[in-house]
Amino acid sequence: MSPSSLIRLLFLLLFTVQGLHAQTAKPLPPLLQQWAEVQKTMPDMVVGFRQTRNTPALKEPLTTMGKFWRFTDGSFRWELGEPAATILVNDLTEFRVREGAGEWQMLDAKDGRYRMWSRFLSGNEASPEDLQQHFLVDAVEQNADVTAISLRPKAPFIRRQLRQLDLQISPKTYRLLQLRVLQGDGASLTMTFSEPQSVSAVEKAKLLAR
Secondary structure (H helix, E strand, O other): OOOOOOOHHHHHHHHHOOOOOOOOOOOOOOOHHHHHHOOOOOOEEEEEEEEEEOOOOOOOOEEOOOEEEEEEOOEEEEEEOOOOOEEEEEEOOOEEEEEOOOOOOOOOOOOOOHHHHHHHHHOOOOOOHHHHHHHHEEEEEEOOOEEEEEEEEOOHHHOEEEEEEEEEEOOOOOOOOEEEEOOOOOEEEEEEEOOEEOHHHHHHHHOOOO
C-alpha cells in the first residue's frame, strides 16, 4: 500500500461516515470535548510526527517521519517521508497531491471521498458533536500527564475495517500526543506527535505555493 493510500485509509475511514442514527453511548470525556474545542482556536503551526505501521505480513514495524502544517484559515500541508514521498496541499483554491517526483494531481475537496477528510485536516471537523456522532467511548485511563481514550466506530460496516481508535491527550496543554488506529485485519497505525511550532506568514506562502 502506498503512503498516500495509507493516509486516505486512515482519514476516510474516520471521517466519511454520514447519516448515522443516534446510539446510546457513554458521554465524551470532558478532556476530549475541551481538546476538540481548542482545535478551533489553534494558531498557524507545524507539527512533526512519527508514523509506525504494524501488519501481520511485516516482521518489523515500518517507521516513517512526517510533518503537518495547519493554518487558521483552513489551508494545510501534509508531508510523509524524509524526503517527502507524499505531499498533500489545500491552499483553499486547490486541493492537490504529489507522489515523489511525479506531477501534482488535483483532488476535489467537495467530493464525498475527500470532503470530510479535507475538513478534518483543516480543523473544521474537530468538534464534540462530530466525535459523538461517529464514535462510542470504550475506555478512559488518565494520570497527571496523559489521558488515554479508546473510541469505537458506531457503523458496523466501518468496524470491519477500523476496530478501534486510541488517542493520548495531554490534560495540561490539550495537545494530541499520540493517535493509534487498530484495523480489522490486525494491522495498526500509530502516529506520535511532537510539540507544535509557530509558522510565519512568509513560510506559509512558500509551503502552499506550487
